[in-house]
Amino acid sequence: MGGIEEQVAGVNKCTPKENGTMTSLSSDAVINLDIGDPTLFQSYWSKIGDKCTIAFSGCQSLSYFANTKNLCWFLEPELEEQIKRIHSVVGNAAVEDHHIVVGTGSTHLIHAALFALCPPDCPEPTSVVCAAPYYSCYPEATDFLRSGLYKWAGDAQTFDKDGPYLEIVTSPNNPDGSIREAIVKGIQGKLIHDLAYYWPQYTPITCCAHYDVMLFTASKCTGHAGSRIGWALVKDKDVARKMTKFIEVTTIGVSKEAQLRTAKILGVISDSCLHPGSNNFFEYGRRLMAGRWEKLREVMGRGELFSLPEYPQEYCLFTGEYSESQPGFAWMKCDENIEDFEKFLRGHKILARNGSRFGSDPKHVRASMLCTEEEFELFIERLLTIRGTSNGNHYF
Amino acid sequence: MGGIEEQVAGVNKCTPKENGTMTSLSSDAVINLDIGDPTLFQSYWSKIGDKCTIAFSGCQSLSYFANTKNLCWFLEPELEEQIKRIHSVVGNAAVEDHHIVVGTGSTHLIHAALFALCPPDCPEPTSVVCAAPYYSCYPEATDFLRSGLYKWAGDAQTFDKDGPYLEIVTSPNNPDGSIREAIVKGIQGKLIHDLAYYWPQYTPITCCAHYDVMLFTASKCTGHAGSRIGWALVKDKDVARKMTKFIEVTTIGVSKEAQLRTAKILGVISDSCLHPGSNNFFEYGRRLMAGRWEKLREVMGRGELFSLPEYPQEYCLFTGEYSESQPGFAWMKCDENIEDFEKFLRGHKILARNGSRFGSDPKHVRASMLCTEEEFELFIERLLTIRGTSNGNHYF
Numbered sequence: 001m002g003g004i005e006e007q008v009a010g011v012n013k014c015t016p017k018e019n020g021t022m023t024s025l026s027s028d029a030v031i032n033l034d035i036g037d038p039t040l041f042q043s044y045w046s047k048i049g050d051k052c053t054i055a056f057s058g059c060q061s062l063s064y065f066a067n068t069k070n071l072c073w074f075l076e077p078e079l080e081e082q083i084k085r086i087h088s089v090v091g092n093a094a095v096e097d098h099h100i101v102v103g104t105g106s107t108h109l110i111h112a113a114l115f116a117l118c119p120p121d122c123p124e125p126t127s128v129v130c131a132a133p134y135y136s137c138y139p140e141a142t143d144f145l146r147s148g149l150y151k152w153a154g155d156a157q158t159f160d161k162d163g164p165y166l167e168i169v170t171s172p173n174n175p176d177g178s179i180r181e182a183i184v185k186g187i188q189g190k191l192i193h194d195l196a197y198y199w200p201q202y203t204p205i206t207c208c209a210h211y212d213v214m215l216f217t218a219s220k221c222t223g224h225a226g227s228r229i230g231w232a233l234v235k236d237k238d239v240a241r242k243m244t245k246f247i248e249v250t251t252i253g254v255s256k257e258a259q260l261r262t263a264k265i266l267g268v269i270s271d272s273c274l275h276p277g278s279n280n281f282f283e284y285g286r287r288l289m290a291g292r293w294e295k296l297r298e299v300m301g302r303g304e305l306f307s308l309p310e311y312p313q314e315y316c317l318f319t320g321e322y323s324e325s326q327p328g329f330a331w332m333k334c335d336e337n338i339e340d341f342e343k344f345l346r347g348h349k350i351l352a353r354n355g356s357r358f359g360s361d362p363k364h365v366r367a368s369m370l371c372t373e374e375e376f377e378l379f380i381e382r383l384l385t386i387r388g389t390s391n392g393n394h395y396f
Numbered sequence: 397m398g399g400i401e402e403q404v405a406g407v408n409k410c411t412p413k414e415n416g417t418m419t420s421l422s423s424d425a426v427i428n429l430d431i432g433d434p435t436l437f438q439s440y441w442s443k444i445g446d447k448c449t450i451a452f453s454g455c456q457s458l459s460y461f462a463n464t465k466n467l468c469w470f471l472e473p474e475l476e477e478q479i480k481r482i483h484s485v486v487g488n489a490a491v492e493d494h495h496i497v498v499g500t501g502s503t504h505l506i507h508a509a510l511f512a513l514c515p516p517d518c519p520e521p522t523s524v525v526c527a528a529p530y531y532s533c534y535p536e537a538t539d540f541l542r543s544g545l546y547k548w549a550g551d552a553q554t555f556d557k558d559g560p561y562l563e564i565v566t567s568p569n570n571p572d573g574s575i576r577e578a579i580v581k582g583i584q585g586k587l588i589h590d591l592a593y594y595w596p597q598y599t600p601i602t603c604c605a606h607y608d609v610m611l612f613t614a615s616k617c618t619g620h621a622g623s624r625i626g627w628a629l630v631k632d633k634d635v636a637r638k639m640t641k642f643i644e645v646t647t648i649g650v651s652k653e654a655q656l657r658t659a660k661i662l663g664v665i666s667d668s669c670l671h672p673g674s675n676n677f678f679e680y681g682r683r684l685m686a687g688r689w690e691k692l693r694e695v696m697g698r699g700e701l702f703s704l705p706e707y708p709q710e711y712c713l714f715t716g717e718y719s720e721s722q723p724g725f726a727w728m729k730c731d732e733n734i735e736d737f738e739k740f741l742r743g744h745k746i747l748a749r750n751g752s753r754f755g756s757d758p759k760h761v762r763a764s765m766l767c768t769e770e771e772f773e774l775f776i777e778r779l780l781t782i783r784g785t786s787n788g789n790h791y792f
Contacts, residue, residue, distance in 0.1 A: 035460070037459050037460050037461065038458065039458050039459055041458070042455060042458055045453075045454040045455035045458070046454075046455040048454045048455070049453070049454075050453070051454070052453060052454025053451055053452065053453045053454065054451065054452055055449055055450065055451035055452075056449065056450055056451075056653075056657055057441075057445070057446070057448060057449045058441040058442075058444045058445075058447070058448030058449065058661060058664070059438060059441035059442040059444070060622075061620065061622030061623060062434070062435050062437070062438055062441070062619055062620055062621060062622055063433050063435055063621060063622055064431070064433050064615075064621045064622065065433065066622075103647075104500050104624075104646075104647040104650070104651065105647050105648050105649075107645075107646065107647055107648050108646060108647045111646060115540075115541065137645075140645060141645055144511075144642075144645050145511065145541055145543045145544075145545060146543055146544030146545055147541045147542055147543055147544070148541075148542030148543070148544065149541060149542055219460075223458055224457065224458055225458060225459060225460045225648075226456075226457030226458055226459055226460065226462075226649075226651075226652035226653075227457060227651055227652065227653060228500075228647060228648065228649055228650065228651045228652075229651075246540075249503075249533075249536060249537055249540050250500075250503065250504060250507060250646065251499075251500040251501050251503055251504045251624060251647070252501050252503050252621075252624065253501075253622075253624055254500070254624065254651075255500065255622075255623055255624045255625075255650075255651035255653065255654035256622035256623065256624075256654075257452075257622075257623060257651065257653035257654045257657050258651035258652075258653045258654060261452055261653050265454060268454070
């Protein structure tokens with residue numbers, strides 16, 4: 001009930017109720033690294049305190065509309081402004097000649113892009129492809145409604161059909177962190193660039209991306225997955241209009257509260273990059289991810305029992321330094337003595353996602369590097385135990 | 397960027413920026429009653445002040461998860477509690493033996509229900525029907541992805557196909573406010589009850605609804621369309637699970653900010669009903685709607701130029717009084733001298749939705765009764781002008 005004072009008094013305590021990730025784990029707890037729940041930046045946001053706090057009164061955001069003058073009529077002007085600002089501060093994507101379409105997470109916008117980009121009057125569904133290993137959600141997202149407009153056609157590397165197609169280019173790639181370009185070179189192809197992880201905490205910013213359709217999400221940029229805010233940068237006006245129409249028909253817009261809070265958070269991050277002395281969010285994120293990757297590579301050893309991808313040193317335009325990628329997921333491969341790596345890790349109370357889900361094989365798993373500090377420490381401990389008990393490769 | 401004080405200082409001023417509906421209208425402005433933007437309760441929420449204010453800190457709602465123990469794992473426990481509470485306070489729907497699934501507005505949940513209820517392995521798409529006049533968005537929502545699972549089959553009153561089908565029962569009905577029951581009596585039919593307007597401000601609560609799938613939305617209950625929060629009450633566990641799966645595949649959950657704010661607002665409304673002396677939200681809403689309907693019936697006259705549906709007096713279990721329905725939309729019919737009522741009203745700077753969009757005819761329009769006070773007054777003024785200039789039925 002109470003007034004705003006009560007709200008404020010409670011607001012800066014992140015209890016488990018407010019944040020599902022803060023419950024303390026017992027030493028024999030199963031740790032879930034199957035999903036990429038981005039809770040790793042929690043301590044940063046706890047330290048930020050009220051600088052990021054936003055309040056809503058009962059009389060705000062009653063209308064469906066946010067800006068009737070905008071093509072994307074439900075996009076809050078503050079969010080549009082802060083999206084443009086953070087991209088120009090980071091330099092990872094061109095915004096000036098692009099329209100912004102907001103969605104309930106970038107997943108919503110993948111669906112919107114498929115709808116907007118497939119030819120409207122094709123006799124048969126347009127093929128949707130992505131190079132393996134591809135994000136495990138793409139096939140189901142494409143096929144679950146058995147749409148007559150598009151259908152999943154699998155690995156872009158083996159796709160050789162003539163006619164129109166849609167290729168999803170995920171860069172850095174989920175699950176393996178590789179930097180990617182389009183593979184199919186058909187003349188009737190259209191591209192969707194999923195750039196969810198193209199931020200300095202995960203990879204060097206090597207260029208200002210300038211593709212036709214680019215997808216981003218607050219979940220992986222700021223770590224606020226609970227807000228469900230994603231945005232698309234779209235060059236072509238009609239494509240942006242069709243994506244906006246998709247969001248209208250499926251959900252009649254996107255939560256104003258989530259949009260305004262995301263605008264606030266993006267603003268705080270941009271400020272943190274621009275004002276010397278303030279705690280640069282991306283520097284914090286880079287240090288955190290670098291520390292985790294260092295620990296992981298150390299415990300796994302370079303190719304002894306399991307192997308990890310190697311990433312080249314690249315010059316980052318944002319930091320002005322050479323560095324390696326430190327992806328949000330570890331794409332781990334086991335050696336010949338293990339058939340099913342996911343099953344093996346489950347035996348050690350580590351849940352990771354089976355490589356076969358990504359169009360790869362069961363000798364691979366994807367393990368989230370975006371978990372809480374506590375989960376990550378348990379993950380490292382258990383990998384150490386596995387190594388300790390694995391002399392002579394007797395795994396079972 | 398300031399701290400919480402700045403937030404609070406600003407939070408209770410509803411500027412046009414914060415609420416698209418507060419810009420002042422010029423006397424010759426076109427008034428848009430085509431969409432049902434529920435901005436009519438604005439003065440109630442402005443008067444509520446800080447009682448409804450909710451604040452979010454930077455470290456809240458990072459995770460995708462809200463309650464891992466719940467079938468609907470992204471549903472905030474507070475929202476679940478307040479949804480159950482308001483239904484038991486109002487007595488309009490049974491909650492105890494139903495699962496709650498939250499969506500980004502009830503539109504999202506219509507899609508989820510179609511997906512969850514159609515037989516999974518049918519050779520051809522399941523027919524989706526609704527009695528005309530039906531909500532104009534149903535046909536497009538059903539067909540826009542050309543799903544192989546379901547397809548729009550039009551007016552339930554003329555539907556005579558054998559085999560499985562889905563019937564949407566909207567009660568009170570959008571556009572005409574009538575109270576409805578299922579019409580098709582096939583043995584393989586499944587029902588979706590869209591009860592968005594089954595609240596005391598719109599219609600007498602004549603029974604506690606106890607259907608298999610019941611859809612509600614904050615937009616029409618509290619007037620907060622900008623939050624995009626809808627909920628489904630679902631009896632069957634597998635159907636609730638499939639609807640939850642749909643929300644997962646399309647948007648990976650629903651904004652936590654919007655859920656927590658809606659929980660707060662629903663709580664304030666329930667309190668307003670339970671504590672004598674406090675400003676009962678539904679009483680306020682009933683007075684407001686009754687006043688608008690009285691003015692509208694007065695200016696239109698009973699059947700002179702245009703006609704409106706008549707509604708029976710019913711006993712309302714919530715108020716303990718007999719009253720008529722006072723729907724969120726006016727379903728207006730013109731007399732024989734007008735061919736296209738929408739076009740006619742547009743000539744008088746009133747935008748309403750053409751009856752043909754609802755499976756009816758151009759002699760009908762749907763005009764929103766949920767607009768701001770200012771818009772409603774202009775609407776009434778212009779209807780008066782039309783009557784004034786219509787002696788001898790010279791309309792043009």
